[in-house]
Amino acid sequence: MALTIYKSSAGSGKTFTLVKEYLRLVLLNPQDFSRILAITFTNKATEEMKHRILEALLQLGQGEKSDYLALLATDLPQFNEQKIRAQAEKAYDLIIHNYSRFEVVTIDSFFSKVLKSFARELNLPLTYEVEMNTKMALKASIEELYRDIESHPEIKQWLTKFSFHQLEEDKSWNVDKNIQQLGENLFKELFEKGLEGDSLAMNDLYELLNQLKKQKANYENTFIRLGRKALSLIDQHEVALADFSGGAMRSVANTFQKWTQKNFELTNTFVSTTRGEKSWYAQKSPKKDAIQGVLDAGLLDTAQEALAFYESNEPEYLDAKALLKNMYGYGLLEHLHGELKKYRDKHNVMLISDTNSILRKVLNQADAPIIFEKIGSHYKHLMIDEFQDTSDFQWQNLLPLVENSLAEGNEVLIVGDVKQSIYRFRGGNLNLLLRQIQEDLAVYYTPETERILADNYRSLQQIVDFNNKLFEKLPSAMAQHESVMDATFFEQAYKGHTQTIKKGEGGYVSVGFYENEEYQENIVRDLVVAMKANKDLDYVYSDMLILVNQKKHVLPITQGLLEADIPFVSDESLKLKSNLPVQFVLLLLRYLDRNADEVLVLELIVQFQRLQANSLLQAAYTDKNSRMTLKDAGFPAAFIDKQHELKQQALFDLVCELLLIFQLEEEADLYLQQFLDIVLEQSQKGKNSIASFLEWWESEGSDKNVSIASNDGAVQILTIHKSKGLEAPLVFIPFADWSIQPSGNSEFWTTQLPERFKKLRFYPLTFSKNALINSSFEDAFYQESAENAMDTLNKTYVAFTRPKHKLFVFSKAFDQNTSKSIQHLLRPIVEQMGGKEVAHSDHVSFTFGEDHPKPTETDVEDNEMEVKDKEMEKNSVLKVYPKVSFLNQLHIRNDSNRFFMLQETSQAKAIILGNQIHDVLSGVVIQEDVPMVLQQRIQSGEMSKLTAQKVQERIHRLFEQPEMLQWFSGGYEVFNERILWHEGSKHKPDRLMFKDKEAVVIDYKKDKEDEAHKLQVQRYMRALKALGYTNIRGYLIYVEHAMLKEVNYA
Amino acid sequence: MLETTCTFHQLIVDRLTTADLPDLKKQCFVFPTKRGGLFFQRALLQKHGQHDFMLPTIFSIEEFVQHMTGRHITDELTLLFVLYEMYSARDKSLAFDTFYAWGKIILKDYDEIDRYLADAKQIYDSLQNIKEIDHVFGYNDEFREIIARYRTLTEKQEKTKLLTEFLEIWKQVGLVYGPYKEKLLKQEKAYGGMLYRSLAELLTQDHFEHPFAHYHFCGFNALSKSEEVIFDALVKGKRATLYWDIDQHVLDDPKEEAGDFIREYRAKWPNAIFFDADSLKISKTINVHGVPQNMAQGVLAAERALDYLNQGAEPEETAIVLADEKMLIPLLYLMPMSEHKLNVTMGYPMRSTVVFDFVMSYLDLWSKVTERDGESIFHVYDLRPFLSNAYTSVFFPAVYQSMNELFKSEHRSRVQLSELKEWLNVQALSALFDIKQDWGGIYQAINTYLTSVFYHFKEKEEHPADREFIYFFLKSLNQLNDYLGHHPDLSLKLVKKIIQEHFRSIKIPFEGEPVEGIQVMGFLETRTLDFKNVIVVSANEGKLPAARKTNSYIPFGLRKVFGLPTFEEQDAIYAYHFKRLLQRAEHIDLIYDHTSMGDSKGEESRFILQLKRQLQHLSQVAWQEKTYESHYNPNQLDATITIPKTEKVMQLMGKYVEGNAGNKFLSPTSLTNYITCPLKFYLKNVAGFYEQDEIDEDMDARHIGLVVHKVLENLYQRLNEEVTEADITHFQKRVKKVLNEVMMAQRIIQPNQKLTGRDLVTEQIMEQMIQKVLQNDKKDTPFIIRGIEADDYEHHFQIPYAGKVRLGGSIDRMDEKDGVMRIIDYKTGKAEFLTTKNPTDEEFIDKHFEDPKYKSGFQGLVYALLVSNTLNNPLKVGITSMRNLSQGTKWLKDGANLDQALLSEFESRLEVLVREIYDPEIPFTQTADEERCKYCKFAGLCQRSNDSAF
C-alpha cells in the first residue's frame, strides 16, 4: 500500500483520516515520527493536525477513550490494545522531546526552508525576508520603469505609443492601471512557466504590432470601401436601404451601412442572402425591379466580394484584434519583470511567489538525497493534504520527494477533493489530482491506490440528501453550458460525490427563486425573517453563517441586518481602519509626517472631538481667516509643543507616545491593540519612519482586518472563498445567482498560439466569446471557459456543503433569454428533486425536510469541545494600552560621556587623552602589553590609529619614571581594577601590586592634583592593611603630565 | 533572597568558609555569562560581607579564554573583512554585501570547527576523498551510513546543477580555512574558536604557567569539545572544581533532552559537584496563558509581575524573560515603571532609531544622485525621506515644509545640488551637501553633522536617549570606516548595504544596577540565574526554543560525524536552560501567542507540553491553563454630519452675494458640487477647505489639464477673426513650441532642465491631445473665435434672506460658426452625456440636476445661461473631452441649438437650486450615495469609503 490517494468530499473526515494514518505509522514504529513529512496548506490546518495527533497519542497513551482505537486495531492486527497504548505513549514522549523532528508543516514553509538551505548554491541573499506585499513591489517597479526611460528609448517609445493607442481608443492615457493589471500576472507561476525561453526583442514585437495593425486596418478598410461602394450604388439607383428585404430596421442592406460605421459584422441574413439562399427584396416590393437593377449593377458582386473576403480573412482579423488588445501591456512585462528582480535585490526580499519557481528551476528528480542532507532530515513517509489546491510548481517540486519515498518502498498518502478546488486564481490546479498524478506516478498505481471517503460526518440527513441529488445533476448540466465542450471533465470530477449520512436524521433545506426587479430587497427581507425564525428555534446568531459570492453583496445584507438589529461581523466591519482611535492615530502620523493641509486639520479636530463624544463641528464653521487650530480644539500641549521631539522617536515608540499623550484608553480595544501589533511587526521589518509606514499602510495595511476570537452572538458574513473548511449549523446563501463565466474584461493567458505567433510564447487574451470564436484562439477559449465553469461548479459545491443542520438558498428566478448564471442550472434540478413547492407573491420556494428546532448535540466531537471549554476557565479579557513613556524613566548607559573619544577636534583631544591613557593602562600588566591593548582599542572603534599613537607616546613618557618601569616589568603580582572588600564596601584601585608582604597601590588621574585623590588612595591603603599587608605604599599617577606622587599612609 | 531554596550562586558561596577568603584573590570563578558572575559576587558579599578580603577574579568563559591565552577575540566585522579579502581574491566579482551574510556562516563554521577541535582538513576533504575516510576511522554504523550516503552523492556520474554548486562551494570553504587562519594569526587577530582551541592545546601541554591557584567552573551545560578538554586538563591537574546545576530526575530520565550533556559529564567527572534542586518536590504554581498576539502578552506579563510584587515578592526575585527580543520595547511601554524599578539586560535596537534612518536616507540620496552637465541632480522623490527626517530639522525646524512649498510652487521634480545648498541655508545642513561625493566625504559629513547634533542636544540638556544613540552609532560607524576607508572602490550603494547589514543586529545597552528591580532579560541571559517568580513571554514553538536554523556549510550528517553541534544539540541546550530556570522558581507564568498572525503560528512551546506531561499530575504543582481574548468595545460610531445654516454659515455664504466682500461667483463647478453632495459644497465652496497637494514628482492629470488649456488659449489668441484650415495647419506646427513655452511659464520645466522619466511620456501625450483637438477643429473650419477663458459673463438671482447671488465662471472657448455661438468646455477626464433619445426639455433638465454624472452638461448649460443674457445668437454647448478625442466635440442635445424655452426652464430650475442652497431651513447634509464619496477628499471625515487609504 505504498501509494494511497484518498478522494474526499465535504465533511468526510479528511483530517480524521490523515491523523489516523499518521498514528498508524508512528504506532508501528514510534521512532518513525521523525521521518514523516506531513504537508498541509495553511497554518491553521497544520496546527489542527498537530494538535489532533498529539491529543490522540496522549489519550491512547493514558488509557483514555479514543475514536481512533478501534480503527487502529483493525489496521494493526499484530498489536493488541495494550501494545497500541504503550506505543502511543512512547511516541508521544518521543515527539514532545524531539519536537523539531515533528514535521507537520505548510507547503510554503517547507519549501521556503528548502530554499533557504540552498541560498548559497542558488546565489540568493541569505537574510531575505519574504515579502507578501506584491502590490507595493509592483507599484515600485512600475515607477522605476518610468524613471529609467531616458536610458531606454525603446521603452519610452513603447510607453508613448501605448498612451497614444489608449487615446485613440478613447481610454485613459494613463496606462499605469493597465500595466499594473497585467503586471499582477508576474507573480503567478503560470507566467513564469509560460515565458520561459527567449523573449521577443522589443523591436521585433514592434514590428509584429505594426503588422497586426496593418492587417486589421486593411480588413476594416476593405469593408469600409465595399460598404461605401455599395451605398453609393444604392444611392445612384435611387433605392433606399429600407426598401430591401427586412424593412427599415432589419434591412439586409443595412449591413453595408454598418461597415461604414465601423461595425464589421456580417449578419446571418446578409450571408445567406448574398449566397442566394434568400432574396434581397420582398416579392411584393414595388421597388423589386430597381433593387434587382442595383444588384446587377454591381451590388451583388460587392456583397460577394465582401463575403469572400470575410470568409478568407476573418480568423486572421480576429487574431489581430485579440492580440492587439493587450500587446502594449504585454510588451512591457518583460522589463517590469526585470525591475521586479532589481526590487528584490534592493529590498532584500523574496516575493511570496518566488520560492516555488526558483526551486522548480533547480530541483531535479535526482536531488531528493541532497535536499535531505541539506535540511538534515531523511523522510520516509509523506502525507499531503488538500492536494486539489496544489500548483504545478509545487507538485513538480514535491515529485522528487514522492518518488524517492515510493522507490524506497515507503508510504505516500495524498488526500484531496477535486470538488473543493476553488483556488485556481492562486495557482491551484485540480487537474493534478484529477489526472496528472496518475500519469506521473503510474508505476506505483495499483487498484487499491485510490480510495473514496464516502461518509459525511458534518451534515444532517436532508442536507446530505439534497447535495447528493443536486450534484448528481449539476455537473452534467454545467457540461451542457454553451461555452463548454468537454463533458467528461465534469463527470470525472464529480464521480463518487455521493455521501453516506453519518450524522443523523433531520436537517432542512430551503431554496427560493425570486421574481422581478426588487428581488434583492425581497431576498434580504426573507433572509432576516429566516434568521429571526431560527432564533426562535433555539439557534443563536453565532450559529448562522451568511455566504456571499462577492464582497459587493455584503453591503445590502448588512444594511438589512442593521435595520433588523441583528448583530453581525463581516470583513468590512473588521477592517482596522474602520476604528476611530486607529484612524485618529493614523491622522496624527500623517500630520507629523507632512504637516497638515486644512482638510487634514479639520479631520483631525473632528475625529478628536468624536473621540470625546463631542460631535460639535465648530471647526467646520470657519473660513480661511478664522480656521480653528489644533490648540483651539484643545489638543494637548504635549503634542503641539513637542512635535519635533515626537518625530525623533522610532515608529513604535512614537505611536505609544501619541497614545500616552492623547489618553484614548477608554476607547481603546482590540482594533487599537492589533494596530499596535502591526506597528510592532512593521517596525521590526525595518519600517521605522512615519513615511515608510504610511506608504505600507496605504498599499496594504488598510486592508488588514482584526480577528476576533469568538463572534459572540453575531452572525458571520463571509465570501464563499473564505468559507472553505468552515462549517456552521445554519448557512444562508442569499444571491445564489452567480454567473458561470466571468464577466467583461477578465483576462486569461494562453500558450496555445498559432504558429506565426509562437514567439510570443504566452499571451494574455481578453475572455470574450464573440471575439475569440472563429479566431485561432477558439480552443484556448473553450479550455478556459471549461475551467471557469468548473470553478463555478466547485464554488457552488463548497457553498452548499457548509451547513450542519439547515441550508437556506435565495436565488433569482431567471429570465428566459440568458443562461449565464447558476440559477438557470439550479432551478430545473431543484424542481425535480421532489421538495415541497410553495408559490409566494414574489417568489417560489422548494423545501426539503421539516424545519426543526436546534437539536441537542449528541456526537462525540462536539461534546468533547464543550467539555474542554468548561475545563478551561472562561476566557479573560485583556486590555492593551501603553502605560508609561519608558525612555524617560529608564537609564540608558551613560556611555555618551565618552563621546569625546570619538572626536578628533583639538579641544576634545586635550580633555580625552587622559581618559584614554587611563583606559589603556587598566588593561596592562607588564609594559609589553601596551601595543596589544592599543590594538584592541582600535579594533573596537574607540580609538583612531592616530589617537592610539598619541596615547602610546604618553605612556612611553610615563615609563621614563624608574618606579614605573619596575612596577611594569613583571616582578609583582598585579591586580588591575580588582575589588577590595573592606568595612562593608567595595574599593576598586586602578592597580594593585604585591610582592610578599609588600603592597603597592596606584590610582591614575587625568590632570589637576586634588586633595580628594590623596584621601582615596589612603582609603585603599587602609583596606590593604586590613587584609594583612604591612609594607604598603600608595601612589597617584597624573597621566597627562607624566607625574608620579607618593601618598602617605594616614 | 529565596527563603526556601538557595540560588545556584548561594550554593556555591555556601561551600566557602571564612578561612577560604584570603585565598580567593588567587582564584578564578568562571561562569557562562558575565551576568552570572555579577550574581555570584553579590551572593559572596552577602554571605561574607562582614569580613575584609580581596575578591577573586570572576570571568565569563569568553573573558577567561582571552585572559588565559593573552589574546583577544577580534570583532566580527573585521574578521569578515579579512575573510572577504581572501574570497574576493579568488572571485573578483564577489561583492561584499552578498558576501556579508554567508561570510558570517563560514565564520561560524570555522569557529565551531575549532571549538569542537574538529579536524578541518578531514571535514573538507571528506567529500573529495571519501573512500579513505571510510577505512581510516573506526566509525560506528550510523556514521558509516552517513558517509556512504555522501559517497553516493559525490560519485554520481551525472551531477545536477544543484549538486555541482553544492560541491563547489564546499571545496571553496575548505580551501580557505587554513590560509585564513594563518592570515589572522599574522595580523594578531582571532575568532573565538581559535582561542579555545589554542587554550585546549596549551593546557594539555606540560608547561603552563597558571595565573590562578584554582579554577571554578560554575553552571555550565553543553561544552564544546575544546571546553571539555580545558576542563578536563584542569580537573586532572587538580586545579579545577566543576559545579553543575541540574535536577536529578532530569539527569536520570534519558527522555529528557535537557540532561543529555550533563549525563555524559557525570560519567566523565564523577567528582564534580552537583546541585540537585530536586524541583519535583517544590510546590509550584504554573500558569499557561494563551494570549492574542504580542501586545497583549506584554500587558499580561506586566500584570503578572505587578501581582507578584503586590503579594509581597521582592522585585529582584521576579524575572520577565523574553523569548522574542522584539517584545522588549512593548513591554517597557506596558510596564508602569514609575512605581517599580526595572533592570533591563537587553538593548535598544539601533536600526529602530531615527538617527539610523537619517543616515540611511542621506546615503540613499547620494547613491541615487545623477550627473548632468557637471551638475549633481537629486530627485525630489529621494529628497523627501531625507528632508522629513527629524534629524534633518534639528537646526532648521521647518525644513520639510519650506522645501515642500518651494518644490510645489516651482513644480519641481528635480533639484540641482547647487540650488539645494543655497536653500538649505543653515550651516550645519548645507555642510552635508558641500562634500566630496565619495564615502570619505560622506563619512566626514555624517560625523560632523551628528557631532553638532549631539552637542546641540547636550547644550540644551535634551534628549539623553538620542545622545546615546548618536554615540553608539558613530562608534560603530568609526569601526566600519576603518575598513571602508581603505576601500574607496566600494560604491555608495554597496556601502549603504553594508551599513544596513552591520547595524541590523546592533543594540544599545540599557544600564542599571544589575541586581535591583524587576529583572527583564532575554532567554539566554537567564543562564545560572534563579528567580522565585518567572514570567516567560513568547513561549511559542519557534521562539522557545529558537527556530531551527540550517545555517552552515557543513551538512547535518557530516556535522554528526565530526562531532559538531546540530540543531538537535541546540534544542537540548534550550531545554536545559528552560528546565533549569524553572527548577527553583515557585511561580511560573508561561505566556504564548495563540493566534496565527504575524510571525506566530499559535503553537505553544514544546516545553509547555513537556512540563504538562511531567508536572500536571503532581499534587504540589498547581497547573492552570487560561486563554484570553481582547477587549472589545462594541460602540458604533455615528459619523453623520449635518451643517445647519446658522448665522455663521449664512455669513460665510455671503461671499457670493453682490456687494459683499470677497467678490465671488458661484461657479458651475461649485453648483455641481452641491448636486453631488451638499456637505461637500459647504466644505469646499463655502468654508473653503483646501487640500494641500503633495509634492508633484511628476506631471499629473491636473498639469495636463492646465497645460492643454493654456496651449489652446495661446494658439487661438486672435479673437474675432476667421480661423481657416491654413491657420490650423500653422497652429499645428507651432504646438511643440507653444507647449514648451507654456510648461516654462507654468514652471513645469525649469530653465536648463530637461524633462525626465514619466514626464517625457506625459509631454508627448499632451502634444498628441492638442494635435487631436486641432485636427478636429480643422474639419470644422472656418469659424470665428469669440472668446477664450472668457470670464466676463454673470448671472444673478435675487434670493430671500441673502440678496443678489452672483453666478459666473470662465468659459474655455466660445466660437461662432454659421452664426451659431458655440460654448465649448475642455475636460481632461471622461465626460458622460445623457443618452436618452429625444428627451423632453423637462427630462433633459431634470437629469442634469439630479445626477452628478452629467456635470459637464450641467456646467455647459450654466455657461449658456450666462452668455444668453448678453448675446442673441443661437447657442450650442459642446464638451471636448480629452478622453474622447476621436469623437471630437460632443454637443448637448445632439448638436441642436439650445432654444430660449429650454434655457429659461433651466434658469428657473437653477434658481430653485440656488434658493435651496440659501434656504436657512435646509441644512447641508451628506449624500446618501456612497459612490459619490469615492474621490472626495472629505471621505475620511465622513467615514465613507474612499479609494485612498484614509
Ligand code: SF4
Ligand atoms: S465624503 Fe461623501 S458625504 Fe462626505 S463630503 Fe464627500 S461626498 Fe459628501
